[in-house]
Amino acid sequence: MHPTDTEQDFLQLILANKGIILKICQLYCPDRADREDLTQDIIYQLWRSAGRYNKEYRFTTWMYRVALNTAISFYRTDRQRTTLPLSPLHLTIEEAADPIGTERLAGLQHCIQGLKELDRALILLYFEEKTYQDMAEIMGLSETNVATRLSRVKEKLKKCVQSQVK
Amino acid sequence: MELTNLWKQYDQTLERANILNLQSWVLHLQTLELLKTEKAKSRLRSLGNCKKGMIVIGILWVAFLIFLLANSIAVSKIFFALSVAAVLGFSIYSVLAYVWHIVLIDEIDNSESLMEVQKKTATLKASTLNSTRILFLQTPFYSTFFWNWQWMSHDPKFWYIAFPVTLLLTAASIWLYRNIDIRNADKKWFKMLFSGKDWTSVIRAMKYLDEIEEYKKDLPQ
Numbered sequence: 001m002h003p004t005d006t007e008q009d010f011l012q013l014i015l016a017n018k019g020i021i022l023k024i025c026q027l028y029c030p031d032r033a034d035r036e037d038l039t040q041d042i043i044y045q046l047w048r049s050a051g052r053y054n055k056e057y058r059f060t061t062w063m064y065r066v067a068l069n070t071a072i073s074f075y076r077t078d079r080q081r082t083t084l085p086l087s088p089l090h091l092t093i094e095e096a097a098d099p100i101g102t103e104r105l106a107g108l109q110h111c112i113q114g115l116k117e118l119d120r121a122l123i124l125l126y127f128e129e130k131t132y133q134d135m136a137e138i139m140g141l142s143e144t145n146v147a148t149r150l151s152r153v154k155e156k157l158k159k160c161v162q163s164q165v166k
Numbered sequence: 167m168e169l170t171n172l173w174k175q176y177d178q179t180l181e182r183a184n185i186l187n188l189q190s191w192v193l194h195l196q197t198l199e200l201l202k203t204e205k206a207k208s209r210l211r212s213l214g215n216c217k218k219g220m221i222v223i224g225i226l227w228v229a230f231l232i233f234l235l236a237n238s239i240a241v242s243k244i245f246f247a248l249s250v251a252a253v254l255g256f257s258i259y260s261v262l263a264y265v266w267h268i269v270l271i272d273e274i275d276n277s278e279s280l281m282e283v284q285k286k287t288a289t290l291k292a293s294t295l296n297s298t299r300i301l302f303l304q305t306p307f308y309s310t311f312f313w314n315w316q317w318m319s320h321d322p323k324f325w326y327i328a329f330p331v332t333l334l335l336t337a338a339s340i341w342l343y344r345n346i347d348i349r350n351a352d353k354k355w356f357k358m359l360f361s362g363k364d365w366t367s368v369i370r371a372m373k374y375l376d377e378i379e380e381y382k383k384d385l386p387q
Contacts (some may be wrong), residue, residue: 011188014188014190018188019177019180019181022180023177023180026180043188045276049276049277052275052277053277054277062277065276065277065278065279065280065283066276066277068280069276069278069280069283069284071275072280072284073283073284073287076370076371076374077367104172104330105172105175105176105179108169108172108173108176109176114375118280118284118377118378118381121280121354125370127170127173127177137279138279139279139280139281140278140279140280140281140282140382141281141381141382142384144359144384145383145384146381148384149381154169157169158169161169161172162309
């Protein structure tokens with residue numbers, strides 16, 4: 001199925017994969033208002049790019065590429081809010097009452113958010129249990145490079161989390 | 167292993183988040199109002215619109231220079247004509263650079279790999295600095311418009327003032343062309359020359375471009 005044969009099909013795909021979008025937004029946008037804007041941007045970019053969806057790749061690979069590219073570009077741009085909250089054109093995210101929970105989880109989030117944009121994408125893909133081949137396709141790197149970089153990022157993250165807990 | 171377990175807990179907390187009005191938002195995606203808003207919102211597109219505006223101004227400027235050149239081709243006005251021709255060359259370069267940027271903007275497809283898209287986006291921003299350093303080379307020609315044979319042969323002021331000024335501008339523009347480089351971004355003169363929010367983002371893009379190139383290199387295991 002083409003991802004956007006109709007808005008309903010597209011909606012189903014977004015609902016089925018909303019976790020991916022929300023996780024990416026959380027890791028690239030500490031600020032809640034920005035996060036809502038980014039969520040909106042990612043869904044819109046997915047809608048726009050759907051026509052160019054290449055069936056050679058898995059749907060999630062395509063989705064990760066679009067979402068991560070949008071998030072990194074969003075993160076790197078000085079921006080102003082584009083739609084006002086309460087406007088029908090504004091997406092609203094309802095977070096869990098205690099979104100981060102323990103200190104250790106807050107520490108993990110802080111450490112991931114402290115990584116460079118590309119390292120952050122790599123570690124997210126690792127945590128999402130993507131294979132080296134998938135990661136290489138999404139990132140545009142060789143598998144060897146993915147493996148080496150990943151082990152360095154994991155090491156960095158481990159040290160950071162440990163220092164946060166102490 | 168511990169990191170993965172920690173992530174799983176983190177993941178569960180994020181899974182509890184919900185997008186409230188997703189359904190109505192998606193179902194409105196094709197309405198004109200939303201598309202218009204989102205179209206205006208796209209940062210890359212607005213960058214493209216800004217560049218389109220610059221192309222229009224550039225074309226008008228080029229047309230004016232061609233008009234000047236066409237009306238000054240004579241031996242008596244040789245320096246004026248040569249100066250206009252040089253500035254015209256640089257102006258045409260600028261217009262073509264802006265056209266190339268628009269082509270690059272249209273080529274950016276977010277569904278390509280992260281390395282490809284990020285490189286294209288950063289190249290686009292960073293190219294502003296490259297164009298600027300090339301445009302500095304035209305500076306000396308703004309001091310040669312009013313040169314003429316008579317002034318050169320009869321007025322010593324030409325050799326004491328006008329000619330040294332042109333030499334100075336030539337040296338300065340070549341120096342700037344060679345030194346406007348991201349490696350000098352931390353130097354005081356560079357910061358003075360390229361201060362302001364727009365330049366900061368261009369410089370950030372250049373640094374990012376270096377980072378991307380570095381990232382693509384296979385590391386020793």
